Amino acid sequence: MRINNIVTDYLHYLLVERGLSTNTVASYHNDLKKFCQYLKLNKIVSFDKVTKQVVLDFLEAQTNKKIANASILRLITSLRKFFQYLIEEKIIDSNPLLLIDTPKKKTRLPEVLSLQEVDKLLQVPDTSKALGLRDRAMLEVMYATGLRVSEIANLRLADLHLELGIIQTIGKGQKERLVPIGDVAITWVGNYLKLSRPKLLKQKRNNYLFLNFHGSKLTRQGIWKNLKAQVRQAGIEKNVTPHTLRHSFATHILENGADLRIVQELLGHADISTTQLYTHLSKKRLSAIYNNTHPRA
CATH class of the missing domain: 1.10.150.130 (Tyrosine recombinase, N-terminal domain)
Known part of the structure; x- marks a missing residue:
């Protein structure tokens, strides 16, 4: 052959x-x-x-x-x-x-936004406009759930169970999981569904949650491009990608006492060793905070 x-x-x-x-x-x-x-x-x-x-x-x-x-x-x-x-x-x-032996993987800690940087980013979209309200709802969902960019792009209306505070998603390997979503994100998604999405839909039929200006499914590339522009507007100098919001989600909930196994489940990691990367990141941030705040550090 x-x-x-x-x-x-x-x-x-x-x-x-x-x-x-x-x-x-x-x-x-x-x-x-x-x-x-x-x-x-x-x-x-x-x-x-x-x-x-x-x-x-x-x-x-x-x-x-x-x-x-x-x-x-x-x-x-x-x-x-x-x-x-x-x-x-x-x-x-x-x-x-x-x-042939596989060389050791170099562990590189992912970039993470601070809480202040997350707030600045969330304030960027102009929510008086249809696309701005969409972007705010999408950023809120990304930070509230830690979904991958492909999972965000593929979210359908039927995947939303907002009355239960849950989003259903299909992750890597076609594995389904249920992810909690907070009240703030639920509110913004509700506003988007009521005020913005009908304008973007333009009397078409589309089951995907996040739509572009033409009423079609928003792509991974579209989400990436929009986020890059929003990061610049927010004055954030870090190299921020959609995955950065996922890293930030995981790091912030770990820092606030979440169990590692729970974070693994939320992120949809097959192997907990992948999730453990965030504990190293969290310790690094804690050390930085200690060094900057303790009078004898």
């Missing part, structure tokens, strides 16, 4: 049989595309010709391009799973990735 056909079959397997999200499959596709381009460049026409040295040379070439450590780790993971699939499908006889 041709290399491209095998990759296409694998991506179909991930999407249909494994049930992975389109974003996750797209990430695998990008990684494998880079690898296949490298193989073509080096005149390697089948996967059974791929040796440990070929993989190492490919990874070295990516490192020389100044690709981030996290991206290299993801490449190795993608290749490891792909070659395991090739073994299971009897396309190759030996797995070159078994002989």
Whole structure:
């Protein structure tokens, strides 16, 4: 079989049989595309010709391009799973990735907004306008729930259970979870639904919660672009992304005494080690507060 056909079959397997999200499959596709381009460049026409040295040379070439450590780790993971699939499908006889160690991941603490910065950001949207009211409601939901940007973009009206103070969402791996939402965010969502969304909808039919100016579903890219402009308006100099609000949500509730297991459930983390990153962040912030406030620090 041709290399491209095998990759296409694998991506179909991930999407249909494994049930992975389109974003996750797209990430695998990008990684494998880079690898296949490298193989073509080096005149390697089948996967059974791929040796440990070929993989190492490919990874070295990516490192020389100044690709981030996290991206290299993801490449190795993608290749490891792909070659395991090739073994299971009897396309190759030996797995070159078994002989390659995964380098240690560099732990980098995520950027977090202070409570004052969150307040400044929330005040930016002009709520007298339809889009401004939408943006305020969306920012309130993001900070109140810690939802991922893709989860925010995919929220539907049927996912709202505001009378119960709960939002239903589908996270990574198509896992459903229920997330509490506070009274302040509920109020802003209610205002948006009553005063703003009908104007944006323009007599169309759309089941998604957050809409753009044309009455269509607001995309992840649209949310990202709007947030960047709002951060500039707020005068915040940190590198803020939609994920920063998720980090801020987790850090602030931990600092106020939330149990780590509860935070894991709220964030939809499969592994609690992912959630533990926030305890390091919280301790770092507590140390900074201590050093700035204690007279003998």
